[in-house]
Amino acid sequence: MEKILLVGLTSGAIETSHIEIVSFVILMLIGMNILCVWTYLTHQKRQITKRLSIDELTGFMSYQAFCEVGNKIIRESNDEYSLLFMDIDNFKYVNEIFGYEEGTRILQEFSMKLENYFKEAKAISRVGGDRFAIIVKREFVVDSIEKDKIKEYNQGINILDQISHDYYRIYISSGIYHIDTNNVDIPYCIDCADEARKKEKFIYGNTCSVYSKDMAKASKVKNEIVHSMEKGIENKEFTMLYQPKVDVKTNQIVGAEALVRWVSGYYNLIYPDHFIPVFERNGFILSLDYYVFERVCESVSKNQKMKNLKISINLSTITLLEGDVLKQLTKIMEKHSVCASDFDIEITETALIQDACKAVLKVDQLRQAGFSVSMDDFGTGMSGLSRFSEIAVDTLKIDKSFLDRASSSLKAKETLLAIISLAKKLNITTVVEGIEEQEQLDLIKEFDCDIYQGFLFSRPIPQEELIKLL
Template sequence: MLWSMERESKKRVGQMHKSIVRLLPIVLLATIFFTLLLTHIDALDLLYSYTRAHEEMQLDEIILGIITFIPISLIASLYTTRKFLYELVQKEKELEYSANHDSMTRLANRNNLLQLLDSLLVKAKRHESRVAVLFIDLDDFKLINDTLGHDAGDALLYQVAKRLSENLRESDILARHGGDEFILLISGIEENNSASKDKDSFCKKVTLVTQRILTTIQKPFSIENQNIYINASIGVSIYPDDGDDKSTLLMQADTAMYRAKEHGRGTYQYFSQDLTAKQNKLMLISNDLRRAIDNKEFVLHYQPIVELNSGRMIGVEALIRWVKDGKVISPNDFIPVAESIGLINPIGDWVLEECSRQLHSWKQENIPLYIAANISGRQLWQKDILEKIINTTKLIGVSKEQLEIEITEGTVIKDSFRIATVFDGLQSSGIKISLDDFGTGYSSLSRLRQMPISKLKIDRSFVNGIPLNTDDIAIVKAIIQMSDTLSIDSLAEGIETEEQWRYLRDIGCQYGQGYYFSQPVPAKKIEELWHDNYLSSDKHLNPPAALTT
């Protein structure tokens, strides 16, 4: 709608300009005539009155006064007309600029971009050269707006646009596509013709530009007297290989950009045909996810957390499942999608509420288990996340000590300052924090010492090789020794064999979970496990043969 209005406005301005040019001689003559008519009537009247009062004036003196006055009036009229026309032309230029440029970043807007891309494709076709379309999307820009405000977000967009513009060639075209999205057009027309026609050579050049953009954006931006760090995901499509019209090329670049986000963000991807089918599947999952929240299709399963020395179940980890059309969908298949389309927060809120309700139910049945709930990095960026966790437990009526929050090591590394603030608030409220997937990131000893973490969860990738892989053994031992030094509990994930359980227990690992003890099960099954084992004489979680010997 906005684009069509701008186009219509520009069309009207063009028509008005042509009309002005055609009517200019008439306007000038009419202006002179009426100016002379009006001014001379007044002048003649003045002269008549004056001569009546000064009868001694001669006729030649009167005529001389009239002749002198006429050119002065003419010059004044011409100046007024020129000023009017100049202001009209300037207004036209301003209107044309506004119709084709983004007011915030001063880059070409989407309307202008489409026209420029059309023109570029026509030239590329004529010269048999290539054009690259780079779809640049800032990662987690919404978090900047949510935490620092929209003014800070606008300032960041302006600085990003300015920095990108300063690192491009004169022939490159940069435009703001909308929101936190930018489009860069790279043409091979100006270069050596053979190099432009060769796809590999052209793509090498495009790759260098793409890498330079990522490096440029990763440098800190100064916003409101603090350094802000962001990344960008970039999708690339190539004319004519990936499409021969503007709509197709933009769509393919957009698809490649989402693939880059799936690969960890802060990177780039070229379009390939297999991405189209993947993107269609992603769109279907996105639509189904939105309905799943309203239709209450999510359920929680719980995996027992076991004290390795005694075999006692002391808690559970809550793991979300999506039940769609009778089929259970793994969180690995829908959580990344939920994060990318902004649904992770409402899903995370539901998980917290459901965990609190389950704790309240177990409290009524005298089952003293705690629940460890996973919180995503995006949830932690919510301004009210701390109040939301505390208020949820208070509203449902459960002790905060029964709820443990799990954060992945990667989340902590990504924004340690923000996370530390939330961690301090959780600790002061009595809520325990565990660091999930430990060993997959690069947490330093000093960083761990500064954070109020109560448990380190050793990633299953290191547990898999125990007790045969010497590298995995060395890593696991180091993690356990480090946790002991820092007075932090250690928990091994993914225990699947008796040998793994025994070895981890013997080297001092305190807790564990995995299929050897139990797979994730519904709450009713947890209650059965509790009653079967905790009311029995050995008080060991099955399989008792492994745990009681």
């Protein structure tokens, strides 16, 4: 009996020992799996961090890493620094003409040249697309500007020979912001340098500009305009003035151009050249264009004398090309019981340059609906007469600058005569803007121009004054 019990106890002990061993092995396996998973996740985290901190295309810092490093530099160092912002002008056309693979190669080569030239840089980043930001000691930038090294660099960085496309030249626009306090952050510095770059962006060739206090004031005004724009419409701060359009032969008013002014409670009178470019950049121009059209429709519907005039409305390129412009205009006209034939829509050559096919389609739709369409500011665009073959318009508005040149240059005078003659043959009405002197009026009479507008007859005036002139 005792022997049997002993055997039983021994078997139980052996079973317990086996369970412990198996449990240990299982725990070891679980531990090893956990270690493998942890190692994998750590590796992945490092890879993700690396991707977030390095731009794979150029090998430069990513925008996020550049901001972190840059903020640390300007806060912890006693040295003075500057931020350079560079943009390859019209790089999207490089991609369109030569393909994205070639575009990528050009960006990589551009990056190598940047790195070689700015060896003293504390940080370099491709902050997006074809835009680059560089932090360097201010003494380097000041010395470079004084010796014209920045422009020299812009010229030297041209990769015309390397890309073997000798009919397409790459230009760079650069902006510089001198960091004068350690309380700013890198995104703000980039915005300031970019603001400086934009100052000369539309000048042909390589450009470089330094951020100034005047730009700071302009930037402040721009921000306040953006902040106030919606309230401006809500409070009906945008008012309409009308400049008469006059028959050259009879000197009688045959139409008027509606011009918007912003009478702000904060700034008093704001002229269009201050707020229109801002609205075009942020897209608010859509709301303003339709607001202006509604105000004009309201005026025409309430006054019979206004209905006897053809009222011209300026339509931005953005409004023309985006969305269903005809549907929106028709909706507003139906609300005020007015007709498309009461209005002339003024567009610019920019619409054709941006998207010729869509612009032609939209203009055809407007004309079929009963609107007349004018090509505004003719003579200031890039294309000139070549656009006549692409789009059907009813009226050609010749810019004042064309008239000014014709007054002092025989060649310009002959060109103006040729344009008016061609328009006549195409059955297009001609309007000359900016007539301020009798000599100018006599000149366009000699050229058989149809209509003029300008201060010689009247400045832009409120609706009530226009009605008195009729």
